[in-house]
Every structure is written in structure tokens, then in C-alpha cells.
Amino acid sequence: MNGRSLSKLQSALAVAVGVLGLLGLVLPRSAETGLSDTPFLTTFAVLAVFSLRRFRYPLPVFFDGCLTLAAGIALPMSLVVIDKGAVGFWSLTAAGWLSAWLFVERLTASGRGGRWASLAVPVLFGVTLLVLWEVVTRGLNVPQVLLPPPSAIGARFAASLPILWADFQQTFLKSVLIGYALGCGSAFLVAILIDRSPFLQRGLLPVGNLISALPIIGIAPIMVMWFGFDWPSKAAVVVVMTFFPMLVNTVAGLAEAGRMERDLMRTYAAGYWQTLVKLRLPAAAPFIFNALKINSTLALIGAIVAEFFGTPIVGMGFRISTEVGRMNVDMVWAEIAVAAMAGSAFFGAVALIERAVTFWHPSNRA
Amino acid sequence: MDIVMPNGLDPDPTPVIRARNLDLTFQTGDGPVRALSDVTLDIGKGDFVSFIGPSGCGKTTLLRVIADLEQPTGGSITVNGVSPEQARLKRAYGYVFQAAGLYPWRTIARNVALPLEIMGYSKAEQRDRVARTLDLVNLTGFENKFPWQLSGGMQQRASIARALAFDADILLMDEPFGALDEIVRDHLNEQLLQLWARTTKTIAFVTHSIPEAVYLSTKIVVMSPRPGRVTDVIDSTLPRERPLDIRETPEFLEIAHRVREGLRAGHSYEDV
Amino acid sequence: MAGGRTLPILVVVASIMAVWYVATVWLNTPWQLGVYEREGRAWTASDLVVDTMAQERPVLPAPHQVAIEIWQTTVEKKITSKRSLVFHAWITLSATLLGFLIGTALGIALAVAIVHNRATDRSVMPWVIASQTIPILAIAPMIIVVLNAVGLSGLLPKALISTYLSFFPVVVGMVKGLRAPEAIQLDLMRTYSASTAQVFWKLRWPNSMPYLFASMKVAVAISLVGAIVGELPTGAVAGLGARLLAGSYYGQTIQIWSALITAAALAAVLVSLVGLANTYVLRRMGARP
CATH class of the missing domain: 1.10.3720.10 (MetI-like)
Incomplete structure (x- = not known):
């Protein structure tokens, strides 16, 4: 494929972009003034109509990129002028969305760009989503309570940095990290302890697997009663939540070393601990890291939800539940953004360490 | 035929491996399986002994019994005059498996150093021995590669280096070249013979290739299945110095013929 | 395989129960001691064990208390009841x-x-x-x-x-x-x-x-x-x-x-x-x- 001939899907998208652009050009774009004068939007509409020429003279992928960029600028910019969108505005929004889709389709089909494209495509998807979110919430005057536009969330985020930082400290740096370290660490030790008893393993593994599937989060009120309102009760919830996935995975991982490798250690007359350190723990590393990754998410969930059951007046979960009560939804979203960033960063950090430690594993070699 | 001993006398006064009436029965879900039956065998110091036979004849099991990886259910076996377990604890064995079994998280040099670490050699000694054994198997220059970056033949050579790194006087090799193509295999066979000549180790070698067995061995043990037993022991008349083209000499072909006869006599091909 | 796992699982579950009972006595003791002190009555070890497992609002209820509560609120209540x-x-x-x-x-x-x-x-x-x-x-x-x-x-x-x-x-x-x-x-x-x-x-x-x-x-x-x-x-x-x-x-x-x-x-x-x-x-x- 030379990248210029379009597939069926691409042709359909291209036609839709052109037709919707034409509609946006002729139909009223604002609810108040009829045909309002928004030069950005008009430019985009003209470009979209112009793109229909591709059926005569092929247009490069680059053109679709420009078209998408134009839509990304024109739509949010015109919201400053337009208070509430009309038919024409929405057909242009649809045209913008479809042009982004077309661009991504052609970009992936052309296979060019290599690593750069594999990063750009998801980013483009995310930005498209944000722009659509902004345009739809503001263009339709969606009530703030239901879904605030990203710009409002961003503004609130920037304005409440000290509060967000205090919450982050309380929930993430205290409850999550301490609970995570204790939970994963103790499970690892227990796994080593029961390693020499196949009997205990056969009993503990099914029980541990079952408990991993239970709604452990429900112990939060009990932990709050036992350990008080402050972070220790949340850390306790995190300990219990992270314990069983780690235990089950470590035990499974320790069983992973192949029979041949074990026989080899036996011919060297290697002792139990030598076999453990030199063979079985390295072989178990992929399993252990799998649990560490699962647990990084579980720990954050546990700490936040546990705070719904009572906290001092700080913490991410506390903030979410109180601000929801006050209908300050933009603050809730800002807190969720913090949680999302913290969660991704935590997960990403564990994944990076995993890559460095288990570089030899087939899944990391490519 | 030095192991048929109606009078119960030892032909070799100090065999390295001495097995008498070995029996091994596995208990499986489908009932007991007799893997070894009445195996009597002597292997002398410096011998290169091949075990040959179809799959299921117990040749690998026998090797594992020698290495104390399986316990016999009958008969007796001594290695260097002591039990296999004591020999193992004295680190008498270098074992090479069918697959290289190198640890993917260790470089080639550190893989070879693995037994040395376990046996508590000093760092300097480890470095010395790793360099020496890697040179022995022609892998100098690959110390810092990871196993998956090497070809199958090179990996297998590294695993042989690992078995040679410490001073085990018995090398147990379980179809070490079985997974390699014939060209690489010929090459490694030749190298193995040179290595054996230089180190004077006792080698027990499991194979299912007749030419390989005849080319390498001073003694060929023919086995047959159900139950696994020794049907013939052939002492090679070939000289110790063996170029690859010795395989076209009439002497070679005669021994190969005898091995084939032995396998047939054991009815080993009937129900394979 | 199934036969080989039943016993270990039972042992593990039984030991969890045992730990639970011990923890019940241990965690509920401080409050119970307070009760004894206020009532000013003498108590024996067996009193303590029995009483710590029969508190109204224990720190940790005993397994059988939970079981009885579940029984009462499932079988003995009508399904339409808000307390079922x-x-x-x-x-x-x-x-x-x-x-x-x-x-x-x-x-x-x-x-x-x-x-x-x-x-x-x-x-x-x-x-x-x-x-x-x-x-x-x-x-x-x-x-x-x-x-x-x-x-x-x-x-x-x-x-x-x-x-x-x-x-x-x-x-x-x-x-x-x-x-x-x-x-x-x-x-x-x-x-x-x-x-x-x-x-x-x-x-x-x-x-x-x-x-x-x-x-x-x-x-x-x-x-x-x-x-x-x-x-x-x-x-x-x-x-x-x-x-x-x-x-x-x-x-x-x-x-x-x-x-x-x-x-x-x-x-x-x-x-x-x-x-x-x-x-x-x-x-x-x-x-x-």
C-alpha cells in the first residue's frame, strides 16, 4: 500500500469529514446570533470541504494532520465567542473528531514514524478526547456538577496545589507506601517460610487465591475501629489487601524453576539456601514483580476507599467524599487526577525496576 | 565383555562406578513401571562410556541414579568406592543435560562461575577457572554475552564449560548434543574427544545415535526397554586418537554393526 | 490431586479459626476487665474466656457470634425485611x-x-x-x-x-x-x-x-x-x-x-x-x- 490510496473505512471517514464540513459552513453555528462570525471555525470548515479534493488528487497524511490540528485549535477557541453551539457547530465538532480518526487511521496504516508514531497515536487519542470533552461540556452547557470541562479542572488543580499536596502526603506517602512495603514484605517472608512445607503450601494457596478474590476492602471500618482515624488504619487495610496477591505469586514463582535447573544444583550438592538465592528467587522474579504491579494499584485503592470510613481532615479519600458532598465536582476531579498520576507513576516505577531486574525474561527481550 | 562375571569377581579392581543388580521401579498413576532391571556394570577410570538404546530403555535413569538424582529400589551402586550421595556431596559430578539450561539472568562467564560460587571458590580462583574452561570449549570472548544471545551449539558448549569448571572427575552427559543439527554435532563430538584426551576425566554419555556412540566411546553399553536392562557391552578397538574420518573405516563400521545387532537382539525396535 | 489438597486446606482453615478465637479473647480482654472492675466482682480465667466471646459490641466478635448473627438475619428474618x-x-x-x-x-x-x-x-x-x-x-x-x-x-x-x-x-x-x-x-x-x-x-x-x-x-x-x-x-x-x-x-x-x-x-x-x-x-x- 502506498499510503495514498484509501481503504474503505478511510474513504467513508474522508467523505463524512467533507460533508460535515460543508454543513458546518452553511448551517448556523451559534444558538444566539444565527450565523456568528468565528474566523477559526470558518477556516476549519473550508479546509474540511477542500479535503474532498482528495478523491481527485490524493492528499498526503500530513494534510490530515493539519486538518486535525486546525479542528483542535478552532473548536475550543470559538467557545470563547459562542456561548452555546448550534447545528453547524456540532457538525464541525463531528468533522473534527472524524478527521482525527482519519489521521490516526492513515498514520497507522502508513506504518511510518516507527517509535515516534507509537507514542504520538495514543497521545493524539488522549488529546482528542480532552478537546471533545471540553467542547461538549461547554458547548452544551453541561452543568458543572455533572461533568466539569477539563479547563475548569485544570484551573482548580492549579489553585489548590497546597491542599492536594497535603492530601497526597497523607494518603500516598504514609498510608500507601508504608502499607505496601509492610504487606508485600511480610507476604514475601511468609512465602519463604512456608516454602519448605508442601503441606502448608497446598493448604494456603487455594485459601490465598480465594481471599485475593474477596472484597477485602470491607475490612476498612474494622481497621478504623482498631487503629484509629489516622493513617495506620489505612496502612493496615493496604497490608491486608496486598498480602495475599504477593503470597500467592511468590509461592507460584518459587515453584517456577525448572526440574533440570534444580537437578543441576543438586549435582553441585548445593544447599537449600544456595539453591534459593542463586536459582529459585531469580526465576521467581517475574512472578514477584507481577504481584508488586497488581499491588501498586490495589494499595492506592485500599487507602483511598478506607478513608471513606473516617479520617482526620486530610487525605485523598477524605477530600473526594467531602467535596462530593459539597458538590464541588471540579475539586473531586482534580483529586482524581492526582490519584491517577500517583497510580500511574507508582506502577511505572515498579515496571521500570522490573525491566531492569528481569531483563533476561523473554517478555522483556524484544 | 568384562561385566559378565559368573564367578562374581571384579575384572577391574578399582572401578570408578560399580553397579550390581540395580533395580528401579517408579510408582506411577498407571501402576509400577520398571525403569531399570538387574543392571550390573563397571566403569573404569578414564573410560568414555556411551549408553545407547531406544527411548524408555532407562539410559537416562541410569545416569540419574549414578548422579544421585534417583534412588534405586534394589541392588547396589558405588561411585569412587562410596555411595552416589557421598560422591555428590564431595562434588564428584559434572552433569550436562540435553538442553543447555543456562540461567538467562547470568552472563556466560557467571553461568560457568555458578558451581564455583556454590562450592566456595575464591573470586580470583573463579576468574581463573572461568577463563580456562571457556578457552577449553573455544568460547573466549563471549564472557559477557547472555545465553539467549548465543547459538544453540555455543550454549551447549557453555554448559559443558560449566560442568568442567570445577574438578569433578566424572562427567555425566545426557544426550548433550541431541537437540543440535548434525554439522554442529560432528564438530562438538570432535572437540569433546580432544577435551577428554586432555583432562583424563571419566565420561558417561547417553545418546541414541549409533555413529556418535561408536565415534566417542571406549566402551558402549547397549540397553533395551521394558524393563530397562543392559543387553550388551562392547569394548571399542578403535585407537584413542580419532579423526572424524575414522567413521568410514571398516573397523568403525564393524563396531557400529555390532551395536545395531545388540539393539536388535534386545527386541528394542519391535514395538517402538 | 483433589484428595491431596482437602486435608491441608482444612488444617489451614482450622488454624485460622483457632487464631481468630485466641485473638477474640485477647482483643476483648481490656474492655472486659474494665467491666469487672466497675462491677467490682472477682473473675476467673474461664469467666474471661466466656465473657469476651459474648460481648454486645466486641472489638473482635468470635466466629460463632458472627455465624449466629448471619443465621438470625438470613433464615429467621423474612426476606422482605429491612433487617434481613x-x-x-x-x-x-x-x-x-x-x-x-x-x-x-x-x-x-x-x-x-x-x-x-x-x-x-x-x-x-x-x-x-x-x-x-x-x-x-x-x-x-x-x-x-x-x-x-x-x-x-x-x-x-x-x-x-x-x-x-x-x-x-x-x-x-x-x-x-x-x-x-x-x-x-x-x-x-x-x-x-x-x-x-x-x-x-x-x-x-x-x-x-x-x-x-x-x-x-x-x-x-x-x-x-x-x-x-x-x-x-x-x-x-x-x-x-x-x-x-x-x-x-x-x-x-x-x-x-x-x-x-x-x-x-x-x-x-x-x-x-x-x-x-x-x-x-x-x-x-x-x-x-
Whole structure:
């Protein structure tokens, strides 16, 4: 494929972009003034109509990129002028969305760009989503309570940095990290302890697997009663939540070393601990890291939800539940953004360490 | 035929491996399986002994019994005059498996150093021995590669280096070249013979290739299945110095013929 | 194998029970000592053991106290009663199941789109994976409150949270499953010049069944968690989550534990039902038992 001939899907998208652009050009774009004068939007509409020429003279992928960029600028910019969108505005929004889709389709089909494209495509998807979110919430005057536009969330985020930082400290740096370290660490030790008893393993593994599937989060009120309102009760919830996935995975991982490798250690007359350190723990590393990754998410969930059951007046979960009560939804979203960033960063950090430690594993070699 | 001993006398006064009436029965879900039956065998110091036979004849099991990886259910076996377990604890064995079994998280040099670490050699000694054994198997220059970056033949050579790194006087090799193509295999066979000549180790070698067995061995043990037993022991008349083209000499072909006869006599091909 | 596992499991469960009983006595002792002191009466060790297991609001209720509470609130109460645990469990279960079904259906649909369209794969998949690292449960209270504000309340908002949570494991599992066929199997289909639909129904779909069930097990468990957490923020009056919350407000530890155990039992039943369905389907497909 030379990248210029379009597939069926691409042709359909291209036609839709052109037709919707034409509609946006002729139909009223604002609810108040009829045909309002928004030069950005008009430019985009003209470009979209112009793109229909591709059926005569092929247009490069680059053109679709420009078209998408134009839509990304024109739509949010015109919201400053337009208070509430009309038919024409929405057909242009649809045209913008479809042009982004077309661009991504052609970009992936052309296979060019290599690593750069594999990063750009998801980013483009995310930005498209944000722009659509902004345009739809503001263009339709969606009530703030239901879904605030990203710009409002961003503004609130920037304005409440000290509060967000205090919450982050309380929930993430205290409850999550301490609970995570204790939970994963103790499970690892227990796994080593029961390693020499196949009997205990056969009993503990099914029980541990079952408990991993239970709604452990429900112990939060009990932990709050036992350990008080402050972070220790949340850390306790995190300990219990992270314990069983780690235990089950470590035990499974320790069983992973192949029979041949074990026989080899036996011919060297290697002792139990030598076999453990030199063979079985390295072989178990992929399993252990799998649990560490699962647990990084579980720990954050546990700490936040546990705070719904009572906290001092700080913490991410506390903030979410109180601000929801006050209908300050933009603050809730800002807190969720913090949680999302913290969660991704935590997960990403564990994944990076995993890559460095288990570089030899087939899944990391490519 | 030095192991048929109606009078119960030892032909070799100090065999390295001495097995008498070995029996091994596995208990499986489908009932007991007799893997070894009445195996009597002597292997002398410096011998290169091949075990040959179809799959299921117990040749690998026998090797594992020698290495104390399986316990016999009958008969007796001594290695260097002591039990296999004591020999193992004295680190008498270098074992090479069918697959290289190198640890993917260790470089080639550190893989070879693995037994040395376990046996508590000093760092300097480890470095010395790793360099020496890697040179022995022609892998100098690959110390810092990871196993998956090497070809199958090179990996297998590294695993042989690992078995040679410490001073085990018995090398147990379980179809070490079985997974390699014939060209690489010929090459490694030749190298193995040179290595054996230089180190004077006792080698027990499991194979299912007749030419390989005849080319390498001073003694060929023919086995047959159900139950696994020794049907013939052939002492090679070939000289110790063996170029690859010795395989076209009439002497070679005669021994190969005898091995084939032995396998047939054991009815080993009937129900394979 | 099954015979070899029963005994160890029993031993482990029995020792958990034993630890629980010991902990009951140990944790409830301080309060009980206070009672004795106020009443000014002498007590023996056996008194202490008996009394610590019979407190009204113990720090840790004994297993049998929880069992009695569960018995009383399930069998002895009418199902329609607000104090019946069956009633509350059903409220939570219905939201769980509704959300799980929608989530699984959506998850499969998105996985099919991802496997068959490279643009979807490259643009959506990174976000699906990234979204797994985000504590989505944190959004639960907001969804509930927001939907309440718009006039949606009761079953649907909770089911939506369950949908959201069960959706992701199914997408990830099914993408893996639909891509599981080996290259030679796909090449074979190609030599038959099979259509995309034929490749899907004859190869990809049957091949993905183990993956589907594995992710459904995760999905149904997390659906239940979603439904329970969904009951927390609004001070909901019904459901297992509401029982947990009410119990924690009024210090009714026995009520908390009985709700917790019920939720655990529910999760275990749901997961094993998916497991049974898995065995049944795979056996129908001719897999070795």
C-alpha cells in the first residue's frame, strides 16, 4: 500500500469529514446570533470541504494532520465567542473528531514514524478526547456538577496545589507506601517460610487465591475501629489487601524453576539456601514483580476507599467524599487526577525496576 | 565383555562406578513401571562410556541414579568406592543435560562461575577457572554475552564449560548434543574427544545415535526397554586418537554393526 | 490431586479459626476487665474466656457470634425485611450482576475492535492499560452522587461502577486471548482463504475461551467490590455496603463482620460459578478435563 490510496473505512471517514464540513459552513453555528462570525471555525470548515479534493488528487497524511490540528485549535477557541453551539457547530465538532480518526487511521496504516508514531497515536487519542470533552461540556452547557470541562479542572488543580499536596502526603506517602512495603514484605517472608512445607503450601494457596478474590476492602471500618482515624488504619487495610496477591505469586514463582535447573544444583550438592538465592528467587522474579504491579494499584485503592470510613481532615479519600458532598465536582476531579498520576507513576516505577531486574525474561527481550 | 562375571569377581579392581543388580521401579498413576532391571556394570577410570538404546530403555535413569538424582529400589551402586550421595556431596559430578539450561539472568562467564560460587571458590580462583574452561570449549570472548544471545551449539558448549569448571572427575552427559543439527554435532563430538584426551576425566554419555556412540566411546553399553536392562557391552578397538574420518573405516563400521545387532537382539525396535 | 489438597486446606482453615478465637479473647480482654472492675466482682480465667466471646459490641466478635448473627438475619428474618441480610445481599448482587454483564459485553466488543483494527489498537490500548494503574474505585462516590443529582438513583449508578470496573480486565484478557492463536494456525486459515469472520468464529473465538473465563473471574470479583463501594457515599439504606457503613457508625462490630462474611461468601460463590461455567464450556469444546 502506498499510503495514498484509501481503504474503505478511510474513504467513508474522508467523505463524512467533507460533508460535515460543508454543513458546518452553511448551517448556523451559534444558538444566539444565527450565523456568528468565528474566523477559526470558518477556516476549519473550508479546509474540511477542500479535503474532498482528495478523491481527485490524493492528499498526503500530513494534510490530515493539519486538518486535525486546525479542528483542535478552532473548536475550543470559538467557545470563547459562542456561548452555546448550534447545528453547524456540532457538525464541525463531528468533522473534527472524524478527521482525527482519519489521521490516526492513515498514520497507522502508513506504518511510518516507527517509535515516534507509537507514542504520538495514543497521545493524539488522549488529546482528542480532552478537546471533545471540553467542547461538549461547554458547548452544551453541561452543568458543572455533572461533568466539569477539563479547563475548569485544570484551573482548580492549579489553585489548590497546597491542599492536594497535603492530601497526597497523607494518603500516598504514609498510608500507601508504608502499607505496601509492610504487606508485600511480610507476604514475601511468609512465602519463604512456608516454602519448605508442601503441606502448608497446598493448604494456603487455594485459601490465598480465594481471599485475593474477596472484597477485602470491607475490612476498612474494622481497621478504623482498631487503629484509629489516622493513617495506620489505612496502612493496615493496604497490608491486608496486598498480602495475599504477593503470597500467592511468590509461592507460584518459587515453584517456577525448572526440574533440570534444580537437578543441576543438586549435582553441585548445593544447599537449600544456595539453591534459593542463586536459582529459585531469580526465576521467581517475574512472578514477584507481577504481584508488586497488581499491588501498586490495589494499595492506592485500599487507602483511598478506607478513608471513606473516617479520617482526620486530610487525605485523598477524605477530600473526594467531602467535596462530593459539597458538590464541588471540579475539586473531586482534580483529586482524581492526582490519584491517577500517583497510580500511574507508582506502577511505572515498579515496571521500570522490573525491566531492569528481569531483563533476561523473554517478555522483556524484544 | 568384562561385566559378565559368573564367578562374581571384579575384572577391574578399582572401578570408578560399580553397579550390581540395580533395580528401579517408579510408582506411577498407571501402576509400577520398571525403569531399570538387574543392571550390573563397571566403569573404569578414564573410560568414555556411551549408553545407547531406544527411548524408555532407562539410559537416562541410569545416569540419574549414578548422579544421585534417583534412588534405586534394589541392588547396589558405588561411585569412587562410596555411595552416589557421598560422591555428590564431595562434588564428584559434572552433569550436562540435553538442553543447555543456562540461567538467562547470568552472563556466560557467571553461568560457568555458578558451581564455583556454590562450592566456595575464591573470586580470583573463579576468574581463573572461568577463563580456562571457556578457552577449553573455544568460547573466549563471549564472557559477557547472555545465553539467549548465543547459538544453540555455543550454549551447549557453555554448559559443558560449566560442568568442567570445577574438578569433578566424572562427567555425566545426557544426550548433550541431541537437540543440535548434525554439522554442529560432528564438530562438538570432535572437540569433546580432544577435551577428554586432555583432562583424563571419566565420561558417561547417553545418546541414541549409533555413529556418535561408536565415534566417542571406549566402551558402549547397549540397553533395551521394558524393563530397562543392559543387553550388551562392547569394548571399542578403535585407537584413542580419532579423526572424524575414522567413521568410514571398516573397523568403525564393524563396531557400529555390532551395536545395531545388540539393539536388535534386545527386541528394542519391535514395538517402538 | 483433589484428595491431596482437602486435608491441608482444612488444617489451614482450622488454624485460622483457632487464631481468630485466641485473638477474640485477647482483643476483648481490656474492655472486659474494665467491666469487672466497675462491677467490682472477682473473675476467673474461664469467666474471661466466656465473657469476651459474648460481648454486645466486641472489638473482635468470635466466629460463632458472627455465624449466629448471619443465621438470625438470613433464615429467621423474612426476606422482605429491612433487617434481613438476604435482602441486602440481593440489592448488592443485582447491581453486581447487571454491571458485570454489561461490562463483559462491552469489554468483548472493544477487544474485538482492537484486534481487528490497528488504529483502535494503537490509540485505545495504551489508555486501557494505563487506566488499570489508576485507582478507579476513587471515582465511585462521585458517579453515585452525580447521577443522583441528575435523578438517577438505585440500581443503575452502582451497576455503572461495576460495569466500569469489570470492563477493563475483560478487554485486556480478551485482546490477549483473541491474539493467542499461533502464527501457523493463522497461516493455515490464510491458505484456506478464510474470511475475517471465519477466522474469528473458527479460530480466534474458541481459542480465547480460557482467557475470557480467567478475566471474567477477576471481573465478577471486582464488580462486587464496585457495588459495595458504590453503596458507601450516599449513605445508602440498603445493600451490603450500607450495612458495613451503618455498622461502623454505630459500632455494631458483629453486624460489620456478618456483612463482610456474607460479601466474602457471595464473592466466592460468584467466582466459583464462573469457574464451573469455564469447566463446562471447555469440556463441551472437547478439552481434556
